[in-house]
Amino acid sequence: MIRLSHVSRIYHLGGTEVRALDDVSLDVENGEYLAITGPSGSGKSTLMNLLGCLDRPDQGTYELDGQDVSTLSPDELATVRGRKLGFVFQSFNLLPRVPAVEQVELPLLYQRVPDSRARALEALRAVGLGDRVDHRPNELSGGQQQRVAIARAIVSEPSFILADEPTGNLASGQKDEVMHLLEEMNRARGITLVVVTHEPEIAGRAHRVVALRDGCVVQDARAEAAR
Amino acid sequence: MSALQTLRVSLAALTANALRTALTTLGIVIGVGAVIALISIGNGAQVTVQRQIQSLGTNLIFITPGATNTGGVRGGIGSAQTLTIQDAQAIGDPTQVQGISAVVPEILTGAQLVGTGRNAFTRLVGTTAEYAQAYDASLAEGSFFTDQEVQSRSTVAVLGATVAQEVFGSADPVGQQMLIFVPAARTSLHVRVLGVLRSKGGTGIANVDDQVLMPISSLSQYLSRQRAANGEQLVNLVAVQAQRASLVPQVQQGITSLLDARHQVATPDFTVVSQQDVSAAYESVTRNLTIVLGFIAGISLLVGGIGIMNIMLVSVVERTREIGIRKAVGARTRDILSQFLTESLVVSLAGGIVGVAVGIFASRLIDGKSLNGQPLHTVVSGGSVLLAVGVSVAIGLFFGMYPATRAARLDPIQALRYE
Ligand SMILES: Nc1ncnc2c1ncn2[C@@H]1O[C@H](COP(=O)(O)OP(=O)(O)O)[C@@H](O)[C@H]1O
Ligand SMILES: [Mg+2]
Numbered sequence: 001m002i003r004l005s006h007v008s009r010i011y012h013l014g015g016t017e018v019r020a021l022d023d024v025s026l027d028v029e030n031g032e033y034l035a036i037t038g039p040s041g042s043g044k045s046t047l048m049n050l051l052g053c054l055d056r057p058d059q060g061t062y063e064l065d066g067q068d069v070s071t072l073s074p075d076e077l078a079t080v081r082g083r084k085l086g087f088v089f090q091s092f093n094l095l096p097r098v099p100a101v102e103q104v105e106l107p108l109l110y111q112r113v114p115d116s117r118a119r120a121l122e123a124l125r126a127v128g129l130g131d132r133v134d135h136r137p138n139e140l141s142g143g144q145q146q147r148v149a150i151a152r153a154i155v156s157e158p159s160f161i162l163a164d165e166p167t168g169n170l171a172s173g174q175k176d177e178v179m180h181l182l183e184e185m186n187r188a189r190g191i192t193l194v195v196v197t198h199e200p201e202i203a204g205r206a207h208r209v210v211a212l213r214d215g216c217v218v219q220d221a222r223a224e225a226a227r
Numbered sequence: 228m229s230a231l232q233t234l235r236v237s238l239a240a241l242t243a244n245a246l247r248t249a250l251t252t253l254g255i256v257i258g259v260g261a262v263i264a265l266i267s268i269g270n271g272a273q274v275t276v277q278r279q280i281q282s283l284g285t286n287l288i289f290i291t292p293g294a295t296n297t298g299g300v301r302g303g304i305g306s307a308q309t310l311t312i313q314d315a316q317a318i319g320d321p322t323q324v325q326g327i328s329a330v331v332p333e334i335l336t337g338a339q340l341v342g343t344g345r346n347a348f349t350r351l352v353g354t355t356a357e358y359a360q361a362y363d364a365s366l367a368e369g370s371f372f373t374d375q376e377v378q379s380r381s382t383v384a385v386l387g388a389t390v391a392q393e394v395f396g397s398a399d400p401v402g403q404q405m406l407i408f409v410p411a412a413r414t415s416l417h418v419r420v421l422g423v424l425r426s427k428g429g430t431g432i433a434n435v436d437d438q439v440l441m442p443i444s445s446l447s448q449y450l451s452r453q454r455a456a457n458g459e460q461l462v463n464l465v466a467v468q469a470q471r472a473s474l475v476p477q478v479q480q481g482i483t484s485l486l487d488a489r490h491q492v493a494t495p496d497f498t499v500v501s502q503q504d505v506s507a508a509y510e511s512v513t514r515n516l517t518i519v520l521g522f523i524a525g526i527s528l529l530v531g532g533i534g535i536m537n538i539m540l541v542s543v544v545e546r547t548r549e550i551g552i553r554k555a556v557g558a559r560t561r562d563i564l565s566q567f568l569t570e571s572l573v574v575s576l577a578g579g580i581v582g583v584a585v586g587i588f589a590s591r592l593i594d595g596k597s598l599n600g601q602p603l604h605t606v607v608s609g610g611s612v613l614l615a616v617g618v619s620v621a622i623g624l625f626f627g628m629y630p631a632t633r634a635a636r637l638d639p640i641q642a643l644r645y646e
Contacts, residue, residue, distance in 0.1 A: 054555065054639045075559040082557020093552045093643060097243060109228045110557040152556065 002028035002051060002160070002192070007060035007070075009046050009215075020046040022215035023060070028194065030159065033186045035206035036196045043215040044196045045164055051194060052085055052162045053077040065159065082111050086153025086191075088182070090165035092145045094137045094152075100124060101133040104151045111156060123151040127181055143174030150181055154191065161185060164196045179205060228562050237569040240542070248574060251538045255578025255622070256585055258528030259615045263586020265524040266611040268593065269517025271604035276509045280502060282427050283435070284362045286472050287502040288479055290318075290465040290486070294495055309490060310497055311459040312443065317485060318467060324481035326474035327467055329357040334446050334453065335463040340439060341406040342394035349390050350438040351407060353446030361468040362435065369401035369422025376421075377442040382449070384418040388426035389436040395420075407439070409450045416449045475501050521611075525618070531578065532622035535571050539630035543567065550634050551642025564635040571627025572620065579619030583612050 009021040020043045028034055036044050049055040050062060053069055054077070062070045069080060086107075087093075094103050101120050108116035124133050127147040137145055146166060153161050163182060167175040179195075179202060186193040195206060203209050204223075211219035228236075241248045292310035315332035317323055331354055338351035358364065359371045372383050384405065391400050400420045408415035418441060426436050443462075453461040469478045483499050490496055543550070550563055590605040597603065 049640050052555070054643075075561075078554060078557050078559045081555060087555050089643070093548070093555070095549055095552060098239075106553070107556040109232050110553075110559070110562055112229065156557075 001030050001065060002026070003063040004050070004057075005061050005063075007050065007057040007062060009043075009050060009055070010058045019215045021050070021057075024212075024215070024217055025060075026210065026217065026220075028192060030192055031186070031190045033183065033193045033207045034195070035203040035209045036194065036212065037198060037200075037203045037209060038212035038218075040198065042212040044198075044212055046215075047212065048162055048164045048194070048196050051160075052087060053080050078110075082107050082156060084159045086150075086156070086158040086161045088146065088149050088153050088161060088163035088166045090168035092137070092142070092149050092169070094145055094148060096138075097136055099134045099136055100129060100140070100148045100151075103137075103148055104155050107152060107156045113156070120151075120155055123155040124148070126154065127151045141174070142170050143177055146170060146174070146178045147181060150178070150185070154185055154189070157189075158191060160192045160194065162194050165198070166195060167197070167199070167202060175202070228558070228566075230565075233562075233565050233569050234573070236566055237573055240546075241570060241573060244542075247538060251534050252574050252578040252581070254531030254534035255528070255575050255619050256531075256582040258524070258531040259579050259582025259619050260585035260589055261524035261527050262521060262615045262618070263583055263607060263611055264589040264593065264605070265520035266517055266614075267586070267590035267605035267607045268603060269513065269520045270606040270608050270611070271594070272516060273510065273513035274606050275604045276513055277506060280506050280509060282363075283502065284466075284468065285502075286469040286475055287361065288467040288469060288475060288482065289500050289502075289505070290314075290467065290482060291498050291500075292461070292463070292496065293498060309455045309459075310462055310465065310486075311455055312447070312462055313459050314486060314489060315462060315465045317489060318465065318482055323485050324478060326470050326478045326481075328470045329361040329466075329468040331355055331358050331361045331466040331468075332443055332462045333358075333464040333466065334443055334451055334460070336409055336411055336446075336451065336453075338439065338450075339408040339410065340390065340394050341408070342400070342403065343396075343398060345394055345396065347390055347393035349387070349393075351409065351446065351450070352438050352440045353443035353451070354440055355443055358440065358466075361466055364427075364435070365425045366422045367425040368399070369420070372421055372440075372442050377444050380444045380448050381442055382416060382418045382445055383421045383441065385422045385424060385440040386420060387424050387436045387438045387440075389434075390439050391423040407441070407450065412450050412452045414450055416445070418445075475503065521614075528615075528618060528622060531619075532575070532626040535574055535623060536626035536630060539567060539571050539627055540633070542570070543630045543634040546634075547637060547642045547645040550637050551639050551645065554637070554639040555643060560635045563637075564631045567631035567634045568624065568627050571631070572623040575619045575623025575627075576616070579616040582619065583615060586615065587612075 004024055004026040007021055007024045008019060011018040011020055036047060038044050050057055057070050061068055064084065101124060104123050105116045105120035108119060121133060124130055127150050129144060129147055132140065132144060161182065167178055170178060182193055185191050197203050208222045210217055290310065312332050315330050319330035334353035336351050338349060340347050340349060355377050356372055356374045367388065371385055372381065376383055386400055394405065395403065400423055403420050404417055405420055406415055406417055447460045455461055467478065467482065469475045479499050479501055486497050487495060553563060587607050590607050593603055594605040595602060
């Protein structure tokens with residue numbers, strides 16, 4: 001589970017202090033499906049970067065599955081990312097010119113996991129791309145690219161998928177497809193799903209919605225359906 | 228990530244920019260090729276010079292008049308520069324210096340030779356019959372003069388291969404008459420040619436093909452005015468052959484003490500050097516030449532290394548986002564570091580290997596070509612190949628380290644956001 005306690009992230013821009021996150025406390029239970037919303041500049045991405053162990057808080061602590069990760073070194077954070085976290089980005093963030101199967105295999109290679117190729121192929125089949133394994137990003141549609149990214153996010157069987165505006169660059173038909181796939185990972189595999197979005201329709205699908213404004217949590221609502 | 232995977236990723240990145248990679252590699256190829264080729268010229272010179280010195284004979288010691296220390300004050304007043312036939316005889320006395328197998332006094336002077344209508348200017352050497360033994364001189368035809376002929380002051384001569392060709396052309400010189408004119412003594416002498424020496428092919432310092440030999444006694448009697456104050460015949464050189472290589476230092480020492488005692492001057496008025504000394508002196512000269520050549524070539528290798536660094540820096544910037552992605556999915560600092568280092572190593576090692584081939588090819592091309600009339604000889608040593616490949620790998624590591632470190636230290640968030 002995720003436990004943020006009084007976390008602040010402060011940027012210094014030419015003398016002025018920007019509190020991108022200001023004393024945020026947030027618990028996320030395993031298997032939850034959470035949306036983070038808020039206007040542009042409210043700190044959503046900053047929060048995601050912290051949750052994703054790409055960044056460290058300036059104040060407060062962050063416990064991930066009981067381990068305090070706010071004091072880990074960059075390399076220790078990298079290991080945590082590889083084992084426990086899967087990322088899905090707005091701009092897909094696939095490697096150029098690399099076939100889908102190798103994109104998906106990548107997290108396993110850095111963890112030196114055996115059978116990496118077989119597991120990558122399996123993950124691609126799980127996102128419905130079993131017939132596109134050798135396609136490169138420029139040979140795939142936006143929706144397909146995002147599915148490759150989802151396959152990459154789940155291949156190491158993480159506890160969490162962190163998706164920052166996963167549908168932001170997709171045509172409306174593909175949005176639903178990608179969200180559906182992410183939700184399936186949450187439902188069928190029990191992976192905790194955190195989606196950042198500014199689109200109310202997307203946020204409305206989640207079981208719990210956390211709203212940010214100026215770096216503070218202004219709303220934390222659970223949908224009745226989730227109960 | 229395993230080393231093999233890292234190598235695969237690096238090769239993929241390098242082939243994605245094939246032309247750029249090829250040009251960067253070319254810089255190393257040229258550098259390594261230049262190192263190999265230029266060092267092979269230096270090595271060749273070294274081998275040639277050493278071979279020439281060795282071809283003179285074995286275990287030789289040379290005594291020349293005049294002090295080694297050219298900057299110092301020479302002798303005392305009244306001590307004429309003296310190295311005489313009598314000195315040579317004293318050295319040859321086994322009760323004086325032990326371990327000597329031959330003593331060869333030599334009078335050297337320039338001489339004009341007139342054969343069958345042709346003439347040549349060459350070096351005239353007055354010596355003894357032991358010359359042939361000491362200098363490993365064998366005869367292409369005819370015979371060397373004997374002790375008998377030396378004692379009887381015979382007017383005979385033995386020609387070096389080049390001189391024989393110059394004075395007699397295609398005609399057989401053996402038994403022919405020849406006139407020797409020595410400008411320094413303003414006299415001339417008719418001699419009969421006894422034999423022609425086999426060519427040793429030496430050039431420069433050890434050219435024994437371009438000379439004429441005659442008994443030292445005859446030269447002294449008829450063609451030399453080089454006399455010491457007491458009337459003894461002066462010689463320009465005494466070559467002494469030690470019985471064994473291990474005896475050389477001891478013989479050298481014995482000769483020095485003997486001549487010191489005989490000459491009775493404050494500072495020695497003679498110099499004793501062994502063949503090894505000469506060898507060592509030229510060795511250090513040619514080694515320095517090799518080092519200088521290698522250094523010059525090394526500069527182009529350095530430029531090649533800077534080329535690698537330049538392209539790697541560009542590559543790191545271009546692939547910032549890729550680095551961010553790799554870090555996001557779990558790549559550690561050393562994964563990124565080794566990926567970029569592998570790339571620069573692959574370039575430098577490939578350049579090194581191709582460069583060795585190019586360098587060996589170039590040195591083959593140069594081998595035997597003449598430079599200012601002197602034949603260039605090249606020797607590619609295993610050492611220079613190892614050095615060049617080793618240095619190119621070191622260059623790959625050195626110049627790859629900074630860009631790779633920059634890549635590895637990138638902040639993943641910044642890198643992911645990079646457009
Ligand atoms: N690297 C940074 N340096 C300085 N300020 C930053 C940096 N990243 C984000 N910020 C600031 O922090 C605030 C929150 O940004 P962000 O988390 O990206 O918002 P959101 O994703 O909700 O649009 C904004 O005011 C933004 O300008
Ligand atoms: Mg954002």
